[in-house]
Amino acid sequence: MNEDGLHYSKHCELQKRDADVTLEQCLKYLKCRNGDCIMDVGAAEGSVTLEVLLPKLPNNFxxxxxxxxxxxxxxxxxNRTDDERIDTREMDIASSTIPDEFDQHFDHIFSFFCLNWIGDRTK
Ligand SMILES: C[S@@+](CC[C@H](N)C(=O)[O-])C[C@H]1O[C@@H](n2cnc3c(N)ncnc32)[C@H](O)[C@@H]1O
Incomplete structure (x- = not known):
């Protein structure tokens, strides 16, 4: 995939719309609690995470x-946010290991249009 964040952010309307529709259907089943830790895998330049997912999350994460x-x-x-609760981390989801500090850490994990790029999804 092209790594030009500005280009992707200008051309991801379909991804944002689809993520919006999916989240509208799924978030009612999500039990969010005060202090939850949330990950978005394959977040790219942040459009879907910050513009679609974030406004739908309870503010107490x-x-x-x-x-x-x-x-x-x-x-x-x-560079798109100054919210101190929001951070980024380079990670290859296709790797056979996860960072130790991720073990049992996250309450909710989202991923939009990323897993289709992974060859071996059994890892
Ligand atoms: C089509 S973009 C989707 C971006 C965003 N989630 C969205 O819905 O617009 C796919 C993203 O998956 C990332 N990606 C591909 N292979 C990956 C891997 N093995 N581990 C982590 N991210 C990966 C790419 O760098 C890219 O940012």
Whole structure:
């Protein structure tokens, strides 16, 4: 995928619309609690996470972590917010290990239009 964050942010209307429709259907089943930690896997430059997911989350979450394999896209995302609860982390979801500090850490994990890029989804 192209790593030009500005380009992606200008051309992801379909992704934002689809994520919006999906979240409208699914979020009613999500039990959010005060202090929840949330991850978005394959967040790219942050449009879907920050413009679609974030406004639908209860405001009492503790952490929203945007993960992606592309540091360039994550830097673009990081520059879009000054909310101290929101951070970015470079991560390859296809790796066979996860960082130790992620173990049992997240209450909710989202991913939009990323897992289709992963060859071996059994990892
Ligand atoms: C089509 S974009 C989707 C971005 C955003 N979630 C959205 O819905 O608009 C796919 C993203 O998955 C990321 N990605 C691809 N392979 C990945 C991997 N192995 N680990 C983490 N992220 C990956 C890409 O860098 C890209 O930002």
């Amino acid at each position: 503790k952490q929203l972590l945007l993960c992606d394999i592309s540091p360039k896209l994550l830097q673009f995302a990081k």
